[in-house]
Amino acid sequence: MRLRVIALLLLSGGLLQALPTLAQNTPARTGKVERIKVHGKGLEGNLAGDSPDRDVSVYLPPSYQTDRNRRYPVIYFLHGFTDSDDKWYGFTKHWINLPTVVDKTLADGKTGEFIIVTPNAYNRYFGSMYSNSVTIGNWEDFVAYELVDYIDKNYRTLPQASSRGLAGHSMGGYGSIRIGQKHPEIFSSLYLLSPCCMLPAMNGPGNPEMVASMEGVKTQADLEKAGFFTKAMFASAASWSPNPTNPPFYLDLPTKEGVLQPTVIAKWAANAPLASIDGYIGNLKQLRALAFDAGSKDASIAANNKVLNSVLTNYGVKHTYEEYDGDHINKIAERIEQKMLPFFTQHLSNQPAPRSARKR
Incomplete structure (x- = not known):
């Protein structure tokens, strides 16, 4: 018995001495978040007077700091109306901490690693609708061209459409289909979380x-x-x-x-996706994947999703549509964890495309 105790003590001491080395060799299990500034040439001179230098939150996956030769697929995630990037990335009081959600899915083995990028689209009017306008600046072009170019030049991305996804919640879901249906050469996969503004407001304000x-x-x-x-x-x-x-x-x-x-x-x-979608069917058929969802208690948005589902089905566009038990905001973190991130894990390439096959 005494010899067994001594052996255990010696073994414990050996393990304790080895712990610093093991810790140094173990990859980080949580990602890193950076908040940077990206200048939008197309945002210059907007009549609202908003700065063309936009805050952008960037989530870098756990292995980004240790595997210096690795390149990563990128999810561009667009926030909703009255929101801002900092409310999603833990810089200020938040309703969803996106990095924490992503880290959890990684720890559970449910997802691959991505760089995730969210620009701050909060402005004088509390949201840009990710549209081009002399009043707010060219936000659509900023997301599709300027932001993508900046991220590809400054981070270890896989700079190809097959490795870029576009997603967002509410106004961000609207921005994702608005931009995504025009640019399959830039984004290959789209995920819309409770997308707003899909049908034209034919009756104006309503009351x-x-x-x-x-x-x-x-x-x-x-x-x-x-x-x-x-x-x-x-x-x-x-x-x-x-x-x-x-x-x-x-x-x-x-x-x-x-x-x-x-x-x-x-x-x-003219800016409602369901009014313009017929002109973009060819582009939508080029996508690797398209998915959208909404809570059953989010009545008008769920109804519009059903129309989108019907249109895409009639045209033979591959897609996934789901209505779940929830409202506009109460299960978004859960949907990101259980649906959106696995969706991009399945559909975004984590390998460089042959040079002859690359786009943008």
Whole structure:
């Protein structure tokens, strides 16, 4: 017995002495987050006065610091309306800590490693709709071209469409289909979490109370105090019906003195993905994968997803659609963990494409 105790003590001592070496050789199990600035040439001179130097949060997977020769697929993740990148990456008070979700899926062995990139699209109007506009700047082009080019030049990415995914929640889901259906040469796989704004607002604001609230906003202070849907009207107008001769907001609202403005409504309709999707079917068929979901209690968005599902089915576009028991926000972290990240693990290439097959 005494010899066994001595042997165990010696063994324990040997293990303790070896622990520092083992720790040095064990790869980190959590990723690293950087918050950088990316200049948008197409965002310069926007009439809203927002800075063209945008904050961008970048998640680097655990092995990024240790495996210096490895290159990674990239997920571009777009946040929702009134959100910002820092609320998703733990820099400020957050409702979802995306890096923590990703680290958990890695620890559980449910996902591969990715670089994940989220630009800060919060602006004077509380969201850019990821659209091109003289009022807010060319956000669509910033995401598709300038941000992708910057990330490819400054991080060890796999700079090819087959290794790039585009995803987002709510306004970010809208931005993902808006941009993704135009650029299969840049993004090969799309995942839309509760995408908003899919159908055209043919009836404008919808009720007298909303019209009064919207037209009652005269100053930036008024807009700051306005309700969520009034703010959304201004963001939509700044994105889809800009007017460089109409200060102080440089936009046209869908009503004027209570009267519906058909030209504005037509402009908004032209920016609704379900109104324009027929012209992009060829592009959507080029995608490696397309998926979208929404909670069953998120009534209007779930209904629009069903329309999208029907359109894609009729055209023979491969896709996955799911409606789950939830609302607009209560299961998003769970969906990212259990659905979105495994989706990109399955569909994004983690190997360099042959040089002759590469795009962008």
